[in-house]
Amino acid sequence: MGTELLDAFAQKYKLLLDSELRTLVSKLDSPPIIKESMIYSLEAGGKRIRPLLLFATLAAFGADPQKGLHAAAAIEMIHTYSLIHDDLPSMDNDDLRRGKPTNHKVFGDATAILAGDALLTYSFEVMANIPHEFATDTTKLKLVIELAKAAGTEGMVGGQIADMEAEGKSLTLDELEYIHVHKTGKLLKFSVLAGAIIAGASQNQLENLSAFAHHLGLAFQIQDDILDLVGNQQLIGKPVGSDTTNHKSTYPQLLSIEGATAALHKQINLSKEHLGMTGLNTNLLMEITDLVASRDH
Amino acid sequence: MGTELLDAFAQKYKLLLDSELRTLVSKLDSPPIIKESMIYSLEAGGKRIRPLLLFATLAAFGADPQKGLHAAAAIEMIHTYSLIHDDLPSMDNDDLRRGKPTNHKVFGDATAILAGDALLTYSFEVMANIPHEFATDTTKLKLVIELAKAAGTEGMVGGQIADMEAEGKSLTLDELEYIHVHKTGKLLKFSVLAGAIIAGASQNQLENLSAFAHHLGLAFQIQDDILDLVGNQQLIGKPVGSDTTNHKSTYPQLLSIEGATAALHKQINLSKEHLGMTGLNTNLLMEITDLVASRDH
Numbered sequence: 001m002g003t004e005l006l007d008a009f010a011q012k013y014k015l016l017l018d019s020e021l022r023t024l025v026s027k028l029d030s031p032p033i034i035k036e037s038m039i040y041s042l043e044a045g046g047k048r049i050r051p052l053l054l055f056a057t058l059a060a061f062g063a064d065p066q067k068g069l070h071a072a073a074a075i076e077m078i079h080t081y082s083l084i085h086d087d088l089p090s091m092d093n094d095d096l097r098r099g100k101p102t103n104h105k106v107f108g109d110a111t112a113i114l115a116g117d118a119l120l121t122y123s124f125e126v127m128a129n130i131p132h133e134f135a136t137d138t139t140k141l142k143l144v145i146e147l148a149k150a151a152g153t154e155g156m157v158g159g160q161i162a163d164m165e166a167e168g169k170s171l172t173l174d175e176l177e178y179i180h181v182h183k184t185g186k187l188l189k190f191s192v193l194a195g196a197i198i199a200g201a202s203q204n205q206l207e208n209l210s211a212f213a214h215h216l217g218l219a220f221q222i223q224d225d226i227l228d229l230v231g232n233q234q235l236i237g238k239p240v241g242s243d244t245t246n247h248k249s250t251y252p253q254l255l256s257i258e259g260a261t262a263a264l265h266k267q268i269n270l271s272k273e274h275l276g277m278t279g280l281n282t283n284l285l286m287e288i289t290d291l292v293a294s295r296d297h
Numbered sequence: 298m299g300t301e302l303l304d305a306f307a308q309k310y311k312l313l314l315d316s317e318l319r320t321l322v323s324k325l326d327s328p329p330i331i332k333e334s335m336i337y338s339l340e341a342g343g344k345r346i347r348p349l350l351l352f353a354t355l356a357a358f359g360a361d362p363q364k365g366l367h368a369a370a371a372i373e374m375i376h377t378y379s380l381i382h383d384d385l386p387s388m389d390n391d392d393l394r395r396g397k398p399t400n401h402k403v404f405g406d407a408t409a410i411l412a413g414d415a416l417l418t419y420s421f422e423v424m425a426n427i428p429h430e431f432a433t434d435t436t437k438l439k440l441v442i443e444l445a446k447a448a449g450t451e452g453m454v455g456g457q458i459a460d461m462e463a464e465g466k467s468l469t470l471d472e473l474e475y476i477h478v479h480k481t482g483k484l485l486k487f488s489v490l491a492g493a494i495i496a497g498a499s500q501n502q503l504e505n506l507s508a509f510a511h512h513l514g515l516a517f518q519i520q521d522d523i524l525d526l527v528g529n530q531q532l533i534g535k536p537v538g539s540d541t542t543n544h545k546s547t548y549p550q551l552l553s554i555e556g557a558t559a560a561l562h563k564q565i566n567l568s569k570e571h572l573g574m575t576g577l578n579t580n581l582l583m584e585i586t587d588l589v590a591s592r593d594h
Contacts, residue, residue, distance in 0.1 A: 113382055125446065
């Protein structure tokens with residue numbers, strides 16, 4: 001997807017993460033069907049963008065990215081639980097995700113709800129159990145608290161509720177931004193911050209990385225909206241124009257395609273500006289940022 | 298419900314807990330509807346048996362029960378989330394709980410799912426945020442990990458899955474016990490252990506309190522099954538005999554009423570025996586145990 005350097009890095013840590021996720025669930029002393037259901041969705045072919053951000057942030061500090069393996073697994077569990085619950089009939093009612101039947105189509109609604117609950121619960125256990133050579137107890141507690149904030153009603157769940165309330169309404173740009181900042185932005189931002197916290201970042205670095213991730217998250221979402229309008233259906237995995245059909249407010253709709261493209265570049269520039277102020281070796285993070293701006297799916 | 302001593306104790310800490318729960322949710326910077334939904338179920342009139350066990354355990358150590366206020370709130374959030382999700386149409390499909398419309402009947406299925414997710418997520422934040430004068434970082438991390446184990450697939454969620462798989466089947470006594478030990482027992486046990494951990498219990502005390510809570514949980518469940526068969530419908534809040542109608546395996550069905558009553562008393566005796574070995578002032582815990590054996594709803 002990117003240069004050879006980023007590709008090799010992403011590939012290496014994706015394999016490590018996939019293996020860690022499987023190990024973490026397999027070792028649970030639990031009824032087999034719930035473990036199957038959890039693993040089914042964890043292995044449903046995500047891009048692992050949040051873990052990649054976490055690993056690349058650790059690399060920017062010159063730290064061993066493996067220090068972030070548990071935190072990355074915890075974050076991916078939260079992301080996966082949110083997809084399982086979002087896909088349920090009483091939420092988005094999606095039968096397919098990334099071309100595969102959604103969790104509840106395979107395991108039934110009740111087990112899907114519980115698999116989501118189980119992944120959410122386990123993520124905190126995994127985060128609290130980071131090996132002590134990678135994080136002190138104080139650091140682990142901070143990670144637990146920030147993960148809960150990013151995932152809860154002040155973060156992802158709050159964004160999801162706001163998104164549901166927005167259905168069928170025309171939104172202002174501020175309302176649209178609230179939804180994206182919360183629904184997807186807070187967990188993306190936490191992925192960067194978790195790496196920074198584990199690496200022992202200074203307050204100034206935390207602030208710049210936080211701003212970097214905030215703008216990157218918005219850029220990601222604007223590009224999503226643009227792709228929905230002009231993208232290739234096969235590459236993006238859902239019908240082009242489905243947001244319009246579903247009467248969802250989008251950046252191109254509020255700003256026109258040209259305006260949305262300008263907003264995208266503004267967010268990309270802001271995120272790079274903050275990256276530049278960290279004093280870190282941000283090659284990989286810069287590359288990821290460029291990819292967000294130029295991705296076609 | 299009990300003696301004046303227990304009644305006054307239960308009343309005092311129930312009021313403190315109710316107020317704490319409301320404060321914790323109210324202060325969230327989140328869309329109002331999700332906070333309303335969370336508070337609706339938190340205030341739906343539960344007996345607060347888990348918090349009472351936690352507070353009474355702290356009292357047994359001569360510690361200030363208020364030290365357990367945050368942990369009690371976290372546990373009650375987990376218990377409440379589990380009720381919201383259990384009541385959903387794709388789970389037990391219950392319209393009423395304790396005589397009030399269930400969460401999804403008032404707020405809709407999607408918001409109910411998210412309110413459950415939000416309470417589950419917030420409980421870990423609340424636990425990790427116990428004020429430092431009540432618990433060290435190491436203690437708080439231990440509480441987070443044990444809460445996750447009690448609530449997850451090795452605890453409550455695992456029991457719920459096993460219960461679903463058991464529907465329409467005749468169970469052995471071991472299978473029935475697996476369900477109860479996990480579905481309700483693990484969180485009850487954790488309520489006692491959380492108090493003990495905060496109070497700084499010795500390993501030996503932890504083991505005896507753990508055994509106490511294990512047997513108390515089983516006693517509670519056996520009495521539940523007996524009441525379902527012979528209880529007063531008005532007092533227990535559901536039709537007498539509904540387990541039989543729903544083809545659920547129960548203790549009286551496997552052991553006869555006499556056998557179940559004997560099993561109840563055996564569990565009560567075992568729990569008291571272990572309490573007696575803690576060397577603590579267990580008046581309140583003994584009283585709670587007697588209440589479980591003699592309760593009529």
